[in-house]
Amino acid sequence: MTATKGLEGIVAAESSISSIIDGTLTYRGYNIDDLADYATFEEVVYLLWHGKLPNRDELSALQKQFDENAAISPAVIDQMRLYPSNANTMAVLRSAISALALYDELADDMSREANVAKAVNLQAKLPTVVAAYARLRAGKEPVAPQAGRSIAYNFLYMLTGEEPEASAVKAMDKALVLHADHELNASTFAARVTVATLSDIYSGIVSAIGALKGPLHGGANEAVMKMLEEIGSLDRVEDYIQDKLNRREKIMGFGHRVYKNGDPRAKHLQAMSRELGSKSGNLELYNMSVRIEEIVTGQKGLKPNVDFYSASVYTLLGIPRDLFTPIFAVSRVSGWTAHILEQYENNRIIRPRAEYTGPAVQRYVPLADR
Numbered sequence: 001m002t003a004t005k006g007l008e009g010i011v012a013a014e015s016s017i018s019s020i021i022d023g024t025l026t027y028r029g030y031n032i033d034d035l036a037d038y039a040t041f042e043e044v045v046y047l048l049w050h051g052k053l054p055n056r057d058e059l060s061a062l063q064k065q066f067d068e069n070a071a072i073s074p075a076v077i078d079q080m081r082l083y084p085s086n087a088n089t090m091a092v093l094r095s096a097i098s099a100l101a102l103y104d105e106l107a108d109d110m111s112r113e114a115n116v117a118k119a120v121n122l123q124a125k126l127p128t129v130v131a132a133y134a135r136l137r138a139g140k141e142p143v144a145p146q147a148g149r150s151i152a153y154n155f156l157y158m159l160t161g162e163e164p165e166a167s168a169v170k171a172m173d174k175a176l177v178l179h180a181d182h183e184l185n186a187s188t189f190a191a192r193v194t195v196a197t198l199s200d201i202y203s204g205i206v207s208a209i210g211a212l213k214g215p216l217h218g219g220a221n222e223a224v225m226k227m228l229e230e231i232g233s234l235d236r237v238e239d240y241i242q243d244k245l246n247r248r249e250k251i252m253g254f255g256h257r258v259y260k261n262g263d264p265r266a267k268h269l270q271a272m273s274r275e276l277g278s279k280s281g282n283l284e285l286y287n288m289s290v291r292i293e294e295i296v297t298g299q300k301g302l303k304p305n306v307d308f309y310s311a312s313v314y315t316l317l318g319i320p321r322d323l324f325t326p327i328f329a330v331s332r333v334s335g336w337t338a339h340i341l342e343q344y345e346n347n348r349i350i351r352p353r354a355e356y357t358g359p360a361v362q363r364y365v366p367l368a369d370r
């Protein structure tokens with residue numbers, strides 16, 4: 001038995017949800033470029049869960065379900081009041097989602113119907129949880145979501161309590177579409193491993209949130225923003241990046257396990273970063289990002305991934321840095337739940353082998369003789 005480090009190139013599941021073939025990403029066969037340009041996030045969620053785009057009635061029924069499930073119980077809000085105001089926001093999300101399960105009577109009901117209902121509940125509540133914590137830690141009361149509004153609208157609205165601009169809602173919606181699913185990425189794999197033991201959907205999502213938190217995965221969007229903040233201005237990019245490359249340090253937001261010729265989502269986020277920068281009259285973050293890309297791609301051949309330009313996009317939308325990875329989760333919970341439902345449909349426990357590299361057989365030595 002020979003191990004493959006990081007399971008590179010190993011096909012570990014069959015899935016009909018999303019594909020990456022020759023650098024092209026599709027959700028259920030629809031090219032991400034078309035979905036980014038024309039679909040709403042709600043249409044994409046329906047597509048991921050049900051395998052087809054919704055008609056008007058199906059879309060309104062989904063919207064109604066989101067409206068009915070978006071509010072979080074006062075018990076969960078009261079728990080969140082006790083969280084430290086400087087807690088890691090992904091740890092907050094992980095804890096709050098775990099707590100949600102305690103108040104769901106269907107938590108351990110394994111029927112398909114109950115699991116779809118829980119997927120709706122999770123998708124509806126994740127944005128509410130993230131926005132509620134952002135307000136609570138600032139000493140403000142959570143703002144309830146508005147019925148009949150998109151997840152993108154409500155998320156921005158619940159953060160500030162003010163009606164968001166249409167252009168901001170459009171950008172947020174597109175970012176959610178772009179992050180919704182991505183084949184067998186680390187967090188989705190973690191979710192599938194957890195539920196393949198026939199554990200419940202909440203446990204799967206808590207596992208996924210934990211995996212997304214890391215800076216080699218979803219946490220990279222925050223790390224990119226931290227780097228942009230450290231650099232501070234366009235004229236400092238060259239020295240900073242060159243120094244990092246000389247020290248063989250990683251540049252966050254670059255590279256990918258699967259895409260070697262570029263992540264198809266990055267160009268959409270780059271365009272959004274430029275548009276939002278122009279609109280705000282401040283293109284500094286965009287220009288800095290482009291310069292970083294020129295240097296890193298020029299010297300290392302590494303291309304930006306989905307996390308690179310999303311950092312400037314979210315900042316230009318006025319969102320604090322430590323909400324970037326939770327926003328990734330707000331979108332990706334659609335894909336996680338689709339994969340969990342798919343896993344339950346055709347389940348077998350996921351249990352690979354390890355190549356043993358420890359000592360050969362040893363004789364036990366009693367404690368007194370050691």
Ligand SMILES: CC(=O)SCCNC(=O)CCNC(=O)[C@H](O)C(C)(C)COP(=O)(O)OP(=O)(O)OC[C@H]1O[C@@H](n2cnc3c(N)ncnc32)[C@H](O)[C@@H]1OP(=O)(O)O
Binds near residue numbers: 258305
């Ligand atoms: C949503 C997402 O999860 S997208 C990914 C988000 N993560 C990041 O942006 C973090 C930075 N990037 C990375 O750490 C990696 O590129 C990963 C984790 C995304 C992929 O990891 P792997 O598939 O193991 O990387 P891969 O095998 O292609 O790396 C090849 C070489 O490029 C280097 N490399 C990869 N990414 C980077 C980077 N961002 N900066 C500098 N060097 C890099 C590796 O160190 C390796 O060098 P070596 O051969 O000298 O050891």
Ligand SMILES: O=C([O-])CC(=O)C(=O)O
Binds near residue numbers: 186258
């Ligand atoms: O697929 C991956 O390894 C990481 C990624 O880009 C994602 O999850 O969107």
